[in-house]
Amino acid sequence: MVKENGKVVVLDFWASPYCMRTKIALREKGVEFETREEDLWNKSELLLKLNPVHKKVPVLIHEDKPISESLIQVQYIDETWTDASSFLPTDPYQRAQAKFWADFADKTISFESGKRIWGNKKGEEQEKGKKEYLESLKVLEAELGDKIYFGGDTFGYVDVALVPFYSWFYALEKCGDFSVEAECPKIVAWGKRCVAGRDSVAATLPESEKVYQQVLKLRQIFGVE
Amino acid sequence: MVKENGKVVVLDFWASPYCMRTKIALREKGVEFETREEDLWNKSELLLKLNPVHKKVPVLIHEDKPISESLIQVQYIDETWTDASSFLPTDPYQRAQAKFWADFADKTISFESGKRIWGNKKGEEQEKGKKEYLESLKVLEAELGDKIYFGGDTFGYVDVALVPFYSWFYALEKCGDFSVEAECPKIVAWGKRCVAGRDSVAATLPESEKVYQQVLKLRQIFGVE
Structure with a gap:
């Protein structure tokens, strides 16, 4: 205890x-x-x-x-805390689908997968890291489609799992010299929607520039510079 | 559909x-x-x-x-199928604990972690694979302690997640020239208990020798021999 x-x-x-x-x-x-x-x-x-x-x-x-x-x-x-609405649907099949996508996001859009971009200098390894990151993000973009949130009209489990990584996009873009928005416009629009529409997200996500400065420190610590 | x-x-x-x-x-x-x-x-x-x-x-x-x-x-x-008893406890904290251990088992006692043993010839890589596999299994053994099942008196979520890998122990031992039982006697006793006490496990787990023959085929396919 x-x-x-x-x-x-x-x-x-x-x-x-x-x-x-x-x-x-x-x-x-x-x-x-x-x-x-x-x-x-x-x-x-x-x-x-x-x-x-x-x-x-x-x-x-x-x-x-x-x-x-x-x-x-x-x-x-x-x-x-069951007074507020649930992150997961009640139907077992819909719950399984939400868990599947949160698990996919967790495995592919991770600290480690981001590190393959910011933790490498420009070159083959970083390019591979970018390619895999964007491929995974595109799979998630296809799942999102034209929905407001991954949870449909409801900000749900997959949204909670994935949206923190939106605050790292800018740092990855700066380190990897690419645009997430150019490749995955719906994901970036969804990230903006989450920040604008959910106080919980706005109160939690740090400024992109601050994350970038942190990533620059990490690059020094890991000897990337 | x-x-x-x-x-x-x-x-x-x-x-x-x-x-x-x-x-x-x-x-x-x-x-x-x-x-x-x-x-x-x-x-x-x-x-x-x-x-x-x-x-x-x-x-x-x-x-x-x-x-x-x-x-x-x-x-x-x-x-x-909620008529039969649940694999997970009803209490949210106990549920979280069961999910934690199933997740730990899933990440550390996996096809990939086993492959580091059977997928390498004798030598440094295989030794590292054995060491990590046994270290993880010992963490699980400590969590099991003197309980009948990971779920306590109930065969539960962690038991379902981990017991399939018991059927691979013999193949790993043969390929890696070691004894799981010597290192983790409680885990092996638990595996035997699951087979003896749960028809579901007995009906599902293949013979250890058959798994070993399959692993020998895998070693050929992956060019280990």
């Missing part, structure tokens, strides 16, 4: 898309919470104790109990 | 641990189903049509609609 007096706490890192998922989900549900900013190069004792397996943010603490893994947290939040 | 007249059908490959998960889940729920054996080197038009994104087995067809990804199928089965 963790002594947090029952408060909802997120062990957080502001630029982490995974942490953004959890904060968006909490805000969608109107849950008050505190964040504790982690130094990922000098992780707190609390983080190491609460997530000993992965040692990663975000950790969600609720009723003094820790929950790890962002998509599992989003589902936990959905099942715990 | 797929014309299967509402039957439950699994596009299957007998040695795939992922397909085993789905078949175990259906059998636990007492659902009658047909399997269609796929040739993974010459996939059927139906498989490519129903799972165009991943092109992988298993595909579960129910009421003429396809569902992909084994863990999503297991959750779908759990939510659709």
